[in-house]
Amino acid sequence: MSSRKDRQELAIFLRTRRERISPADIGLPTSRHRRTRGLRREEVAVLAGLSPTWYTYLEQARDIHPSPEVLDSLARVLSLSEDEREYLHRLAVGHKPTAASDEVDQAETSMVTALVRYAGQGPYPVYAINHAGDVIAWNDAAVQWYTDWSTREGLDRNMLWWVMTSDEARERIVDWAEDARNITARSRSMLARYPRDRRANYVISRLLDESPEFRRWWDDFEVRGQQAQIRTLRHPELGELTAQLAVVQPRDGTWVTIAFHLPYPDEHEE
Numbered sequence: 001m002s003s004r005k006d007r008q009e010l011a012i013f014l015r016t017r018r019e020r021i022s023p024a025d026i027g028l029p030t031s032r033h034r035r036t037r038g039l040r041r042e043e044v045a046v047l048a049g050l051s052p053t054w055y056t057y058l059e060q061a062r063d064i065h066p067s068p069e070v071l072d073s074l075a076r077v078l079s080l081s082e083d084e085r086e087y088l089h090r091l092a093v094g095h096k097p098t099a100a101s102d103e104v105d106q107a108e109t110s111m112v113t114a115l116v117r118y119a120g121q122g123p124y125p126v127y128a129i130n131h132a133g134d135v136i137a138w139n140d141a142a143v144q145w146y147t148d149w150s151t152r153e154g155l156d157r158n159m160l161w162w163v164m165t166s167d168e169a170r171e172r173i174v175d176w177a178e179d180a181r182n183i184t185a186r187s188r189s190m191l192a193r194y195p196r197d198r199r200a201n202y203v204i205s206r207l208l209d210e211s212p213e214f215r216r217w218w219d220d221f222e223v224r225g226q227q228a229q230i231r232t233l234r235h236p237e238l239g240e241l242t243a244q245l246a247v248v249q250p251r252d253g254t255w256v257t258i259a260f261h262l263p264y265p266d267e268h269e270e
Helices: 004-019 041-048 052-059 068-077 082-093 106-119 140-145 159-165 167-172 176-193 198-210 212-218
Strands: 126-130 135-138 229-235 239-248 256-263
Touching (some): 004 052, 041 068, 082 176, 106 135, 106 256, 126 140, 140 229, 159 167, 159 176, 159 198, 167 229, 176 212, 198 212
Antiparallel strands (some): 126 135, 126 256, 229 239, 239 256
């Protein structure tokens, strides 16, 4: 069952997704006198096969419980991506309490550290982060191309925090703005998965206080899941490194993610 906080997030999310759709895009008549940005609540309700009053209750964060079928119908009408559809379900259905990072089995931490050490002996960065973005293991190349994580403690050893607040990150990540916006969208998905986790909430809270860009992008309610991407890193002496960033989890549902940087062929190569 969803919490009050989840229902409030759901209400804002539905409204922002509704407002981004042009009536003309779905075949509805438009008028220059139309005052509502995007679709009206009544239009969403009708297209989804719902009562306008009932849908209004959703946007008012009332304690009602939509079925999975209703959520999928809303996702279709609002043209949600798969990541957004999953986010919608997480907010509406609710979550079980999740373990804090300090409650995780030490044996698993040791396993992840060993995996990063042995898999990361080459020239490409490999690092592991926990559910809140804390960097828990890294190889020498990750130090070389990112930062020396061994000299950082607490929040400073958090990948989300480093990307959003560090001048070093802006220098090292070539397309910083797109990367930072992407990590903001993934952070919203992460918080939906761990809504009551103290560490995750603390990281997001501090970023909202300290990073104007994070705060602005967070208010866009963009949602993205973890997926492969191309990242170009810049080193003051070694030049640039373009790699395919592939993320894996040692087992289903684990609290940790390992990021591998794989060789990315030059687009001009035969």
